[in-house]
Amino acid sequence: MIVGNGRPTSGYTPCEMCPLRKRPSLRAFTPDELAFVKxxxxxxxxxxxxxxxxxxxxxxxxxxxxxSGWAFRYKMLDDGRRQILNYALPADMVGLQGALMREMEHSVEALTPLVLCVFPRAKLWDLYSKFPSLAFDITWLAAREEQLIDENLVNLGRRSALERTAYLLQHLYVRAEEAGLVKNGTIQFPFTQQHLADTLGMSLVHTNKTLKRLLASKAIRWKDRVFEMIDRTALTEIAGDEVAPRQGRPFI
Amino acid sequence: MIVGNGRPTSGYTPCEMCPLRKRPSLRAFTPDELAFVKxxxxxxxxxxxxxxxxxxxxxxxxxxxxxSGWAFRYKMLDDGRRQILNYALPADMVGLQGALMREMEHSVEALTPLVLCVFPRAKLWDLYSKFPSLAFDITWLAAREEQLIDENLVNLGRRSALERTAYLLQHLYVRAEEAGLVKNGTIQFPFTQQHLADTLGMSLVHTNKTLKRLLASKAIRWKDRVFEMIDRTALTEIAGDEVAPRQGRPFI
DNA sequence: CGGGTTCTTGACTAGTTTCAAGCAAAGTGG
DNA sequence: CCACTTTGCTTGAAACTAGTCAAGAACCCG
Structure with missing residues (x-):
């Protein structure tokens, strides 16, 4: 299945060989669960x-x-203003809200080449009735998503441009780290400054200037799509708050 | 059970006589479900x-x-800045996130005298394994909550102070309406301007001035804790977007 | 009738957006 | 392989928006 000006599917990943399964932070399936999810x-x-x-x-x-890949959830206003709500990384679920309520209240766009496992909404009920453990996991994921947006809301509502930007970068870095995308403090960052601006609720110009200030602090480096964490403590200092990483989590 | 400088519990509402149950927008329980919830x-x-x-x-x-009553979810920063995330009205669930993850990531405060049904976290698993229908409802509620915060996030990130304020008032009014608290366009509003400010991510002074402008438009009236919707269309016009009410919904 | 909280208002300051332009890198087509 | 276009980044100046400070008025409660 292909979307956009996609290239052909390069093979299919059977669940028992799911590359995410190896990650120690993810809950292991029982054989029954695995068979069902498959x-x-x-x-x-x-x-x-x-x-x-x-x-x-x-x-x-x-x-x-x-x-695999990055995506982001967003909403648009009639006049074209866009607000990015959150980002999705490997092991994150998207579209649950649409599966439950039928109609989507936000859009989701791929930020990089993206590979998704597709589950039919029609069988969700099956999952709930046969595998309460998985149902529980799904609720957990929904609650986790809410938590992330809560943090984002605080960020927009109550932090200054500099704090806000520092906090977001910290947040993205930590999540990328959890997803195993960071290699000795360095990571491929797929966003443009426009993406950040639309996440932070700021104008592009102001985002650019704030980013400059942040780079001047030497806490981070970001050039040519490569982000580097130089001084984590310093960044936390600027953000005014630490982004706590999460240990165990389920996924489906 | 009492909290705060509470007065004694004035009786207990058995689930089969739950006053919310009458509301047509709420999904009815099967006898089995009712017995379990009880x-x-x-x-x-x-x-x-x-x-x-x-x-x-x-x-x-x-x-x-x-x-019964109003509550709100909020988060505080170390230096005392507060962000209100969302409000809870009758039939809304709070604390799910804490029940799933153990530790709360936000606080919840009563805005009016508040009556809550208390459910033990320990039996949540019981619910998931015995009543998939209720598990489904809980997930639905979690997704719904996420949806509301998403809207709030767009509001903070991408709307001007005036639009933002108009949108929030519209939102609160619609939700109060769903909860059956509105009587011919009029409702008791328990918020201070400080609450609105902390929801909108604006200063108290600026909120006050924006509210003035809004009142000058004659779309609404708000005095002595009583809010009145005068011209819904005009308010929507100012907000730039309509707040869609929700029809059927579950509750527990 | 105090004393506290909430609401108002004006003046000043700081933060943010908008406008306008230029530059660099990457991609496109002749 | 070289214009040419597009996209993303950068910068400064001007206009506007929102925050802070300060103080007084209105209201509420005991």
Whole structure:
């Protein structure tokens, strides 16, 4: 299955060989659960950067888990203003809200080449009735997502531009770290400054200037899509608050 | 059970006589479900205005549903800045996140005298394994909550002070309406301007001035704790977007 | 009738957006 | 392989928005 100006699917990942499964922070499946999830997964979807595979207002027939790549959830106002709500990384679930309520209230766009596991909304009930443990996990993931947005809301509402930017970068870094994308303090960052601006609720120009100030502090480096954490403590200092990483978590 | 400088519990509401149950927008229980929820409810809690019955950082042993009154979820920064995340009205659930993750990441405070149904976190697993339908409802509620915060985030990030304020008032009004608290366009509003300011991510002074401008538009009236919707269309016009009411919804 | 909280208002300051332009790097097509 | 276009980044100046400070008025409660 292909979306956008996609290239062909490069093979299918069977659940028992799921690369995410190795991550120690993720809860292990029982054999029964694994068998269920294996048949629950109906397809694998490859999405090109810039393509929105879920759209506000559209009915959602599927539910997805990110296998690899970055995506972001966003909402648009009529006049084109965009607010990015959150980012999704490998092991994150997207589209649950649409699966439950039928109609999506936000859109989701791929930020990098993205691979998704596709689950049919129609079988969600099956999951709930046969595997309470998985149902529990899904609720956990929903609550976790809420938690992340809560933090984002505090960030927008109550922190200054500099704190806010520092906090967001810290947040993204920590999540990337959890997803195993960081290699000795360095990571490929797929965002443009416009993405950050739309996440932070600031103008592009002001985001640029704030970023400059932040770079001047020597706490981080960010050039040519490569982000480097130089002084974590200093960044936390600027942000005024630490982003706590999460230990155990489920995924489906 | 009493919290804050509470007065004694004025009776206990058995689930089969739950006053919320009458509301047509709420999904009806099967007899089995009702029986389960009845024993799942372990207590009723009365909280006085201004008291926080759930606190950021504390372990949560319980999960609550609002029976009557208003509450709000919030987070504080070290230096005292406060961000209100969302409000809870009758039939809304609070503390789910704490029940799932153990530790609360936000606090919840009563805005009016508040009556809550108390459910033990320990029996949540019971619910998931025996009543997938209720598990489904809980997930639905979690997703709904996320949706509301998403909207709030867009509001803070991408709307001007005037639009933002108009949108919030519209939002609160619609939710109060759903909860059956509105009587011919009029409702008791328990917030101070400080509450609105902390919700909107603006200073108190600026909120006051923005509110003035809004009142000058004649779309609404708000005096002595009484809010009145005069011209809904005009308010929507100012907000730039309509707040869609929700039809069917579950509750526990 | 105090004393506290909430609401108002004006003046001043700081923070942010908008506008306008230029530059660099990457991608496109002849 | 070289214009040419596009996209993303950068900068300064001007205009506007929002925050802070300060103080007084209105209201509420005991």
């Amino acid at each position: 048949q629950f997964k109906m397809d694998e979807l490859h999405v090109d950067p810039g393509a929105s595979f879920l759209r506000e207002g559209a009915a959602a027939e599927h539910l997805y888990t990110v296998l | 024993q799942f409810k372990m207590d009723e809690l009365h909280v006085d205005p201004g008291a926080s019955f759930l606190r950021e950082g504390a372990a949560a042993e319980h999960l609550y549903t609002v029976l």
